[in-house]
């Protein structure tokens with residue numbers, strides 16, 4: 217079997233068709249009518265070639281909840297979604313808050329072999345929000361942790377957040393904040409955007425202000441410490457406004473939005489279906505519009521899935537008791553195409569920016585998010601830009617089925633994914 | 648009528664009138680020596696209560712028994728999440744015993760809706776979290792109809808903790824459906840979020856000023872205030888709440904002569920309602936309790952009785 221692949225006639229970043237020769241894990245040739253001798257040929261006329269996607273925000277559930285997802289199955293779902301690297305969130309059981317735990321996640325990712333699995337380290341021990349975890353040891357471990365997050369919970373104590381921001385400067389780290397002031401939106405109980413629908417449904421409200429006050433505080437702390445802060449899953453127009461202002465002031469802040477916050481609204485909750493229970497909650501249409509605009513103008517840097525697999529029975533509780541989260545890895549590209557490309561808000565270079573280049577830069581992942589050029593790592597995703605996909609949750613390679621897109625038609629599909637020149641997905645199928 | 652009664656939204660105006668008509672017949676039965684009707688003979692109804700409520704549970708139990716149903720009370724309090732069993736598993740297990748109807752109370756909003764999606768038998772919502780309590784709304788509206796006649800154009804005030812009240816959420820829907828003008832009164836901290844837009848769409852008024860509303864009310868419905876709300880910071884002290892929003896002895900004088908006073912119980916005498924108001928001649932509190940049985944008989948009858956049972960009942 218050849219380790220050379222020739223991708224013939226793909227539109228590079230949606231531009232002119234060209235051939236791409238992948239060899240020895242890198243892009244060995246780029247041009248027209250490249251010599252196919254000894255190479256596996258992939259006919260890619262009409263397909264768009266993008267740098268492999270990087271997900272800043274993935275929950276893989278291993279260790280602790282291997283019935284919902286494992287590093288292997290999550291990696292497979294990521295590859296199907298066009299990803300070549302994912303950041304595995306720290307809120308597993310036990311929590312990734314030591315160098316050893318981080319290395320275990322890294323090693324399981326290598327063993328799975330579908331995407332690079334980069335562990336995120338907890339900011340505080342056991343995500344309790346009080347004492348810093350061993351950030352430096354995680355950073356110096358084989359896992360080279362650079363992103364730290366208590367995701368699922370907020371680092372809500374301002375003093376702890378300040379120290380974390382200061383401390384990670386030593387090794388170029390970043391704190392990814394789950395912005396939720398628990399005094400305004402209590403963990404667990406607050407489960408629905410606070411507004412007319414929560415009022416009518418009698419569901420405990422999770423007001424946008426609970427996110428915005430933390431975002432506002434954290435950008436000021438980032439300014440004060442001269443450090444870098446990343447806001448996970450922004451969900452409101454107010455948060456976006458704060459980030460836009462902070463960037464205009466030169467504060468080192470980045471942020472991400474989930475695919476579901478780009479399209480789904482609070483209206484989905486009218487039937488109390490826990491599939492749509494997610495944290496932060498789905499917001500009204502005005503917020504969705506503001507998020508799309510901010511992603512288009514660069515205020516929001518990246519799309520991150522917040523892929524949150526759950527076993528079926530964990531969603532079969534009353535709405536307020538059901539688990540938070542929905543699947544996202546396999547459908548992110550389709551949602552971005554449907555909400556951002558078809559609407560004319562982003563071109564393909566823009567898609568590459570929000571799904572690959574920016575997340576790789578934010579996470580400090582050198583091997584990903586490169587431009588498509590000779591000598592760059594051969595991490596490539598081929599997209600069929602006009603495919604109409606009706607999502608079928610039972611076709612998922614994830615172990616879980618909490619898929620909010622089931623039965624919906626989306627535009628755009630991942631055709632193939634290459635990790636260092638090796639196809640992990642071909643014609644939409646896992647290799 | 649729809650298969651389930653989960654929300655007042657499930658009922659048309661005609662449905663409500665049909666339920667009231669049957670309830671009036673059932674009400675007459677309650678005054679007989681022998682209260683049993685054969686309508687639900689051979690049918691089994693489960694009262695599945697995930698949250699305690701002696702009053703609602705007994706009301707449904709009596710209603711079922713007077714219709715000759717076999718009524719089984721099951722307390723599932725704390726059974727689902729604490730033991731790790733899902734709500735779906737719990738209700739499927741219970742209903743697999745072969746029952747004809749499920750009356751369900753749950754502390755979580757929407758629980759009855761979710762359960763109805765998993766079952767083939769009729770589900771009656773006996774209160775879901777802070778969402779709805781449709782039979783309470785029906786019995787309140789029925790009680791008012793008996794006192795005031797048609798509710799068309801009548802002005803009803805609902806006063807108290809609106810945020811946490813399923814009685815309010817179902818009540819306002821039912822009363823406006825029957826043509827009443829409704830004003831809801833609460834301090835801003837106990838007004839549900841988004842109520843400004845919602846009240847406009849749903850056609851009811853809001854106010855922070857109980858003294859301004861009471862003189863124009865044809866009836867007043869006081870809501871229970873849970874003392875725990877004080878620790879939640881919704882209002883400073885019980886004393887301040889009573890002065891601001893309680894139906895005090897002095898406020899009784901603001902009411903129109905004979906305007907009925909309703910309360911879903913249990914009452915905090917001295918907090919949201921003064922003893923003088925609770926015991927006033929115009930108080931409808933005990934009427935509500937007896938109407939509750941009649942309304943629940945009517946609901947069970949309409950949802951569970953087959954055509955033959957209907958004939959048997961009307962023949963009596």
Ligand SMILES: [Zn+2]
Nearest residue numbers: 367368394448
């Ligand atoms: Zn989060």
